[in-house]
Amino acid sequence: IQRQTDDRIGEATSLAIQARAREQSGDQSAALAAYTQALDLASSIGDKTAITETLTAIGRLHLNRLTNASAATEAQRQTILNEALGYTERAYRLADASNNSTLLMPIHQQLADIFEARGELARALAAERAYTQSREHWFSELSRARYDLLASRYQAEERERELSRLRDQSELSQRLIAREQVVRRMLVVAVGLALLLAAVLGFRFWERERVNERLRQVGDQLRSALTAAERAQTRAEEADQFKTEMLGMAAHDLRNPLGTILGFADLIRADRATAEDIQRYAGIIATATRRTLRMLGDLLEAAALDAGRVVLHPQNIDLHQLVTEAIERTRERAAAKGQQISLLGSQAARVEADPERLQQVLDNLLGNAVKFSPLNGRIEVELKLVEQQVSIIVRDDGPGFRRDDEPRLFQRFQRLSARPTAGETSTGLGLAIVKDLVELHGGSVHASSPGPGLGATFTVQLSQRIATPAASQT
Numbered sequence: 187i188q189r190q191t192d193d194r195i196g197e198a199t200s201l202a203i204q205a206r207a208r209e210q211s212g213d214q215s216a217a218l219a220a221y222t223q224a225l226d227l228a229s230s231i232g233d234k235t236a237i238t239e240t241l242t243a244i245g246r247l248h249l250n251r252l253t254n255a256s257a258a259t260e261a262q263r264q265t266i267l268n269e270a271l272g273y274t275e276r277a278y279r280l281a282d283a284s285n286n287s288t289l290l291m292p293i294h295q296q297l298a299d300i301f302e303a304r305g306e307l308a309r310a311l312a313a314e315r316a317y318t319q320s321r322e323h324w325f326s327e328l329s330r331a332r333y334d335l336l337a338s339r340y341q342a343e344e345r346e347r348e349l350s351r352l353r354d355q356s357e358l359s360q361r362l363i364a365r366e367q368v369v370r371r372m373l374v375v376a377v378g379l380a381l382l383l384a385a386v387l388g389f390r391f392w393e394r395e396r397v398n399e400r401l402r403q404v405g406d407q408l409r410s411a412l413t414a415a416e417r418a419q420t421r422a423e424e425a426d427q428f429k430t431e432m433l434g435m436a437a438h439d440l441r442n443p444l445g446t447i448l449g450f451a452d453l454i455r456a457d458r459a460t461a462e463d464i465q466r467y468a469g470i471i472a473t474a475t476r477r478t479l480r481m482l483g484d485l486l487e488a489a490a491l492d493a494g495r496v497v498l499h500p501q502n503i504d505l506h507q508l509v510t511e512a513i514e515r516t517r518e519r520a521a522a523k524g525q526q527i528s529l530l531g532s533q534a535a536r537v538e539a540d541p542e543r544l545q546q547v548l549d550n551l552l553g554n555a556v557k558f559s560p561l562n563g564r565i566e567v568e569l570k571l572v573e574q575q576v577s578i579i580v581r582d583d584g585p586g587f588r589r590d591d592e593p594r595l596f597q598r599f600q601r602l603s604a605r606p607t608a609g610e611t612s613t614g615l616g617l618a619i620v621k622d623l624v625e626l627h628g629g630s631v632h633a634s635s636p637g638p639g640l641g642a643t644f645t646v647q648l649s650q651r652i653a654t655p656a657a658s659q660t
Contacts, residue, residue: 245274
């Protein structure tokens with residue numbers, strides 16, 4: 187029937203059962219033929235479990251043939267054992283690949299019997315050990331499965347008891363809720379009446395307050411508009427004044443270096459100067475050009491700061507290294523005047539700041555110190571770290587400044603009583619740029635002097651972590 191209905195799995199199982207029945211009846215040849223048919227059929231459908239079981243049964247059949255063939259020669263015995271071993275090892279490989287402990291356990295025992303019959307006691311002992319381990323593992327898994335089943339049943343019973351308790355509590359809660367709903371309805375009616383009365387009174391009060399609030403808002407808007415208009419007018423006046431001052435300064439201060447460049451360029455073009463003179467003229471032109479570029483740079487930077495076009499790009503920087511680099515950039519100019527620059531204070535100071543803009547602050551402060559310090563003078567730079575504040579202190583032993591000069595130090599285009607010690611020029615913008623850049627970082631800068639001829643001290647204070655509004659200011 188299974189063959190007619192093409193039930194290959196059932197047919198393979200029936201053939202294996204027939205083979206076992208013929209083996210038990212002593213008809214080993216018929217049993218082997220039935221096992222072979224069952225193996226072929228199981229292989230055609232790819233049933234690895236049936237293939238493994240059939241191979242094991244064929245191996246056992248050959249091993250039983252050896253037991254019944256007591257009159258067989260040694261060669262015949264070895265042939266039978268080889269056949270039994272071959273089928274059993276094929277079954278072992280399939281079972282081991284699928285990691286099926288249920289199939290591996292009888293295979294290990296069968297291999298132990300085969301190796302013992304072949305006289306290979308070491309391999310027999312290893313197979314017997316593997317059989318023992320497989321059996322222990324199987325019993326362990328069986329015990330674990332039994333434990334899990336009992337635990338699941340216990341948990342199910344506990345859940346059922348919990349559900350029953352919850353149902354009882356739910357019924358009690360529903361009765362209490364029903365009682366509370368009656369009381370709540372009565373309270374709602376009473377509260378509704380009270381709210382209706384309060385709403386009438388509240389609406390009258392709210393209407394009056396709304397009118398008053400609207401009047402206050404209109405007044406605030408008018409005041410804000412007037413304040414904004416005044417600020418806009420002040421800024422327009424300041425911008426116009428700055429433009430006038432910048433144009434006047436540019437016309438006055440740029441005339442001399444540009445005249446110098448043009449004059450010495452004409453001397454070179456006259457083709458009457460010697461090579462030595464040309465070299466000297468070129469040096470003068472280069473100096474005048476650098477002076478002009480410095481003036482233009484200060485003018486453009488001041489204009490950008492005044493227009494609010496400077497954007498900070500803060501980073502966590504090593505302030506000691508930044509100051510050291512600024513000193514190295516200034517050292518050549520200081521050496522030309524025989525001046526010494528020293529760095530004191532903390533080497534572990536770090537700050538959140540825009541490194542390029544902070545370098546500009548340091549270059550202006552150090553350049554100012556070199557410009558106003560005497561020949562063979564001394565300049566000190568000190569770093570102080572107090573809690574979350576970092577101070578950069580620049581001291582010089584120059585002419586200092588009078589007390590009445592102090593309010594104008596950081597203003598644009600200011601000419602103070604002190605003069606550069608080697609005839610250097612000044613745009614009057616350097617300290618104003620320093621103040622704007624430091625305040626853009628959320629810091630502050632101030633200067634002090636004991637008096638004329640006693641030097642000056644400039645102190646920049648920065649927070650170690652830059653304020654968010656300053657970082658995004660444009």
